[in-house]
Amino acid sequence: MCEKIEVLLKDKIGLDVSSVGTASVQNAIKRCLVRSGCDDLEQYYKMLLSSESEFERLVDMVIIPETWFFRDDIPFDVFANHVKSDWLIPKENSRMLKVLSVPCSTGEEPYTIAMVFDKLSFPVDRFQIDAIDISQASLEKALAGVYRDNSFRNDDMIFQSAYFKKIEGDYHLKEKIRDRVNFHHGNLLKDDFSLMKGCYDVIFCRNLMIYFDSKDQKLAIHKLYDLLAPEGVLFVGHAEANNNVNSLFRSLRLRGAFAFVKKDGSENHSVSNYDKRLHEFSKKHNTTLSVSSRRTNADQVSQNSDRNKPFSAYMSSGGYEVKKDEQAVLSKAQELADEGALEEAEKLCLDLISRFSNADAYCLLGLVYEASNRQGMAESMFRKTIYLVPDHAKALVHLALHVERNGDNNEAQSLRRRAVRAAQ
Ligand SMILES: C[S@@+](CC[C@H](N)C(=O)[O-])C[C@H]1O[C@@H](n2cnc3c(N)ncnc32)[C@H](O)[C@@H]1O
Numbered sequence: 001m002c003e004k005i006e007v008l009l010k011d012k013i014g015l016d017v018s019s020v021g022t023a024s025v026q027n028a029i030k031r032c033l034v035r036s037g038c039d040d041l042e043q044y045y046k047m048l049l050s051s052e053s054e055f056e057r058l059v060d061m062v063i064i065p066e067t068w069f070f071r072d073d074i075p076f077d078v079f080a081n082h083v084k085s086d087w088l089i090p091k092e093n094s095r096m097l098k099v100l101s102v103p104c105s106t107g108e109e110p111y112t113i114a115m116v117f118d119k120l121s122f123p124v125d126r127f128q129i130d131a132i133d134i135s136q137a138s139l140e141k142a143l144a145g146v147y148r149d150n151s152f153r154n155d156d157m158i159f160q161s162a163y164f165k166k167i168e169g170d171y172h173l174k175e176k177i178r179d180r181v182n183f184h185h186g187n188l189l190k191d192d193f194s195l196m197k198g199c200y201d202v203i204f205c206r207n208l209m210i211y212f213d214s215k216d217q218k219l220a221i222h223k224l225y226d227l228l229a230p231e232g233v234l235f236v237g238h239a240e241a242n243n244n245v246n247s248l249f250r251s252l253r254l255r256g257a258f259a260f261v262k263k264d265g266s267e268n269h270s271v272s273n274y275d276k277r278l279h280e281f282s283k284k285h286n287t288t289l290s291v292s293s294r295r296t297n298a299d300q301v302s303q304n305s306d307r308n309k310p311f312s313a314y315m316s317s318g319g320y321e322v323k324k325d326e327q328a329v330l331s332k333a334q335e336l337a338d339e340g341a342l343e344e345a346e347k348l349c350l351d352l353i354s355r356f357s358n359a360d361a362y363c364l365l366g367l368v369y370e371a372s373n374r375q376g377m378a379e380s381m382f383r384k385t386i387y388l389v390p391d392h393a394k395a396l397v398h399l400a401l402h403v404e405r406n407g408d409n410n411e412a413q414s415l416r417r418r419a420v421r422a423a424q
Helices: 002-013 022-036 041-050 052-062 074-086 108-119 136-144 158-163 191-196 214-227 243-248 263-268 273-285 294-305 324-338 342-355 359-371 375-388 393-405 409-423
Strands: 097-101 127-133 164-167 170-173 181-185 200-205 228-236 249-251 258-262
Touching: 002 022, 002 041, 002 052, 022 041, 022 052, 022 375, 041 052, 052 136, 074 108, 074 200, 074 228, 074 258, 097 108, 108 127, 108 158, 108 181, 108 200, 127 136, 136 181, 158 164, 191 214, 200 214, 214 228, 214 243, 243 249, 258 263, 324 342, 324 359, 342 359, 359 375, 359 393, 375 393, 393 409
Parallel strands: 097 127, 097 200, 127 181, 200 228
Antiparallel strands: 164 170, 228 258, 249 258
């Protein structure tokens, strides 16, 4: 019966179960079944077919609605530079600049975009931000605009005091940013947005396609292609810049930001402004190489581009640096694991994960599960690790072993290649 539910997830939202691990999906189904009050999986399956909200609850459990403000930093630098160089000074017949964030989850990404506009003093009547997600529960949180510590993971938090009011431990987003985003409920894989064809100048579609199999990735890419204006820019996530994207888009080859333009769009438009502008941008920022190590290269880009960064005042440089207290707990957990105290190590990792999305803690937990022969759970932890940090070499190597053991030699090979690149 779990398989029938997995098929439903695949049909409705394109979820490729192997992207999050069968064990994780089955755990989520079991937890949702208990919450639903149904007696068994058969009854729960029927409920999923008839109740959209119950289905979305399951989606929320399966797809980690992980997101935070200024996630990955550099795409927002690139975006700010793009807005500054192409849109800030109105040209004759200037249009409204339209930006789409899909999926927007609980709102951190589109609100970050609104903060970028605010920081640039971009006139509010000259831009529009639309944000789409399939989860009604996430959209409700986005509309409320109230956040906890988990949504703030950058070292430099000046933007937090500028745009939030702290009330009893919660951070309330100020109205001037909240009012800037239009949230919509929708499924990227369905025809929900055909009216918006060619409408968006910039699209952020990050950390969604990793959940799709190749067929649905292609479908999503076509939808994004249709939504993007001829000279628009598409940002995807670290692990999403693959052949499917390359079939319709051309990479701008920026280090630390996976930005693309339409292939025919750029060819039809005067060898594209983009080529010229990106050549200049690359010269200024030394960013022509592709990403090989997020930690070192991202830092380097931040240092090189400080002069020109509109947001250097509050952008963190590292991306995934582990904070000191997290590091202390992690070291302790590692020590316990090395001594064979697996249960204690597991507890510390789980505690850490419940408070921070710490990729190293997920990886260590994977090793602990491996050592205690809980292979399905171990695999799922390694997947979570590389979801958070796509070039996490240790997790890639271990995941390759699991995948190989499950008989998927192609994926295992591709993971090993990624591990080698990450180690370099
Ligand atoms: C990890 S979040 C990504 C949020 C944000 N883009 C980021 O990178 O921080 C993934 C989101 O995708 C949403 N989602 C899953 N399938 C979807 C679909 N087919 N169409 C639209 N949203 C979807 C989920 O509800 C979840 O909020």
